[in-house]
Amino acid sequence: MMHGLERRAFLSLAGGTMAGGLLAGMPGLAFAQDTGDAAFVSLLDRIFWSSLLIEPERATGLGLDTGVRAMLRHRLDSAGQGGREASLAFYRDARAAVAGFDPAGLSAANKRNRAIVLHRLGDQLSGAAFDIDDPQTPFTIDQQRGAYFSVPDFLDNQHPIEKLDDAEAYLDRLAAFPVVLDDQTAEVARQAGLGRIPPAWAIDLALGQMGKLRGVPAGESGLVTSLVRRAREKGLAGDWQGRATAIVKEKVYPALDRQIALHRRLRGKSAPGDGVWRLKRGDDIYAAALASATTTTLSPEQVHKMGLEQVADITGQLDTVLKAAGHTTGTVGERLSALNRASDQLYPDTAQGRIDLIAGLNKSVAAMREKLPRAFADIPNDPLVIRAVPTDIQDGAPNGYYNSAPLDGSRPAIYWINLKSVNDWPKYTLPSLTYHEGIPGHHLQGGYAQGGGELPWILRDYFISAYGEGWALYAEQLGDELGGYNGIERAGYLQSFLFRAVRLVVDTGIHHYRWSREKATAYMVEKTGFTQARSQREIERYCTMIGQACSYKIGHTAWVANRKKAQAALGDKFSLPWFHAVLKEGSMPLSMLEARIDERIAERLRSA
Numbered sequence: 091m092m093h094g095l096e097r098r099a100f101l102s103l104a105g106g107t108m109a110g111g112l113l114a115g116m117p118g119l120a121f122a123q124d125t126g127d128a129a130f131v132s133l134l135d136r137i138f139w140s141s142l143l144i145e146p147e148r149a150t151g152l153g154l155d156t157g158v159r160a161m162l163r164h165r166l167d168s169a170g171q172g173g174r175e176a177s178l179a180f181y182r183d184a185r186a187a188v189a190g191f192d193p194a195g196l197s198a199a200n201k202r203n204r205a206i207v208l209h210r211l212g213d214q215l216s217g218a219a220f221d222i223d224d225p226q227t228p229f230t231i232d233q234q235r236g237a238y239f240s241v242p243d244f245l246d247n248q249h250p251i252e253k254l255d256d257a258e259a260y261l262d263r264l265a266a267f268p269v270v271l272d273d274q275t276a277e278v279a280r281q282a283g284l285g286r287i288p289p290a291w292a293i294d295l296a297l298g299q300m301g302k303l304r305g306v307p308a309g310e311s312g313l314v315t316s317l318v319r320r321a322r323e324k325g326l327a328g329d330w331q332g333r334a335t336a337i338v339k340e341k342v343y344p345a346l347d348r349q350i351a352l353h354r355r356l357r358g359k360s361a362p363g364d365g366v367w368r369l370k371r372g373d374d375i376y377a378a379a380l381a382s383a384t385t386t387t388l389s390p391e392q393v394h395k396m397g398l399e400q401v402a403d404i405t406g407q408l409d410t411v412l413k414a415a416g417h418t419t420g421t422v423g424e425r426l427s428a429l430n431r432a433s434d435q436l437y438p439d440t441a442q443g444r445i446d447l448i449a450g451l452n453k454s455v456a457a458m459r460e461k462l463p464r465a466f467a468d469i470p471n472d473p474l475v476i477r478a479v480p481t482d483i484q485d486g487a488p489n490g491y492y493n494s495a496p497l498d499g500s501r502p503a504i505y506w507i508n509l510k511s512v513n514d515w516p517k518y519t520l521p522s523l524t525y526h527e528g529i530p531g532h533h534l535q536g537g538y539a540q541g542g543g544e545l546p547w548i549l550r551d552y553f554i555s556a557y558g559e560g561w562a563l564y565a566e567q568l569g570d571e572l573g574g575y576n577g578i579e580r581a582g583y584l585q586s587f588l589f590r591a592v593r594l595v596v597d598t599g600i601h602h603y604r605w606s607r608e609k610a611t612a613y614m615v616e617k618t619g620f621t622q623a624r625s626q627r628e629i630e631r632y633c634t635m636i637g638q639a640c641s642y643k644i645g646h647t648a649w650v651a652n653r654k655k656a657q658a659a660l661g662d663k664f665s666l667p668w669f670h671a672v673l674k675e676g677s678m679p680l681s682m683l684e685a686r687i688d689e690r691i692a693e694r695l696r697s698a
């Protein structure tokens with residue numbers, strides 16, 4: 091909750107404009123005279139609450155758009171140049187304020203928090219050097235990015251409809267949607283003038299998804315039916331159908347038509363190739379993206395070599411497991427491919443087949459919950475819902491991903507699985523996915539961080555890919571240690587590891603060694619045995635989401651190395667619950683994680 095000065099400052103800022111630096115309205119923000127933990131945490135909290143003005147969708151996602159912040163529920167994030175400049179100014183001011191705070195009077199925990207916050211703020215500014223939002227996502231719109239992709243999903247799955255004002259807020263956000271679309275269309279045109287155009291196939295995929303959004307009568311659009319259905323369920327009287335339909339027909343669809351028209355014109359201007367090297371300063375962008383995703387200084391050459399070595403090692407382990415299960419003919423990739431097509435491993439490609447698949451995932455989550463006390467203490471018990479990716483975005487969406495619950499607990503966390511084709515999900519592969527996205531992976535990690543403890547607000551929802559995805563991959567390994575795989579399911583777990591090692595090879599291959607998407611797809615199919623369609627969808631993701639694919643295995647390698655180091659140093663004093671308790675301290679760069687494990691080892695030895 092906000093109190094006193096924070097509340098007044100928030101209200102004053104909310105009533106102002108977004109044109110200038112937001113921190114100018116925050117009395118005493120720099121704390122020139124104040125020192126110590128209380129003043130520092132107050133500074134971080136002010137930055138956090140103020141940042142919600144820039145990111146109202148995040149405020150809703152966190153469940154913090156209530157009370158004095160209720161007006162945020164009526165807004166979407168700004169996509170215009172003015173909003174972007176205001177955001178940059180805000181985060182520059184915030185970074186300066188945190189950097190200027192003397193750490194000498196801080197506790198060890200808050201010295202650590204200061205370093206993590208500086209990392210977070212610096213990362214948020216990392217795209218400014220290239221005049222883009224983020225080195226990892228250099229395109230404003232592609233097959234998995236843009237308001238056309240995110241806003242309908244956000245309105246349906248995160249915007250709450252409980253009371254009349256929520257429904258009115260939905261309509262306000264729906265009315266803002268065409269403004270955001272036009273702002274992004276203008277930014278796409280500006281970036282195109284600088285030579286930054288996605289690959290032609292990415293434009294085709296985006297156009298296909300825009301076409302699905304645009305291709306139904308306005309009154310039947312999910313943008314309308316989501317509001318109508320949920321308002322009816324809550325007994326909220328009003329002409330929601332008519333009002334929402336008018337906005338979609340008269341405002342949203344024309345803005346979408348303009349965006350579609352621009353992308354059709356740009357398609358023929360897209361430069362050949364698939365990697366970020368196509369762009370001006372592409373090598374620098376990739377270096378920045380790789381540093382951001384992995385929180386390391388590893389070069390593309392080093393990452394590529396690491397990938398090749400791990401592909402060879404994990405392939406050898408799989409060979410042993412597959413032979414033991416009677417799968418002996420062909421390469422490992424060929425044997426996995428045959429296993430992927432086996433009738434006893436596939437759910438029917440029907441509506442009931444999809445229901446049964448998700449039921450199987452829920453059963454796996456329940457079984458793992460019973461095993462957790464062997465490796466964790468103070469276990470969060472936050473609810474987790476498993477859903478299929480909405481059909482209108484499944485063509486460009488990842489195969490699986492996780493949305494954390496809001497900080498107020500008003501909605502459960504969601505583990506999404508892309509069921510465009512159930513053949514992408516042989517049964518033996520599903521436990522490892524569930525341990526990754528659910529428990530003990532992202533969901534458990536997020537539960538510890540969001541539980542609060544001593545973490546300031548700004549770090550409770552912070553996700554660093556190398557830390558978080560590395561943890562989730564480590565969680566798949568932990569699932570094996572806890573007896574979570576039966577029979578051939580262990581091959582699915584090793585295949586998941588092989589898949590992430592392949593990512594190191596293909597991401598650097600695409601963006602540094604200039605591999606084509608076809609070559610990268612063929613390599614993934616050959617090594618993992620995944621279907622052509624699934625592999626191509628993955629490769630297309632890496633082409634426009636730069637470097638992020640490398641964070642998984644690099645992060646996992648760090649988690650495993652830290653655990654081995656702790657076990658060696660502590661001997662009988664080591665325990666898994668003790669080691670895993672570091673999750674309560676939230677996400678941090680890998681170098682800081684290593685340093686923190688070293689500190690905890692020393693503390694453990696002193697206290698024994």
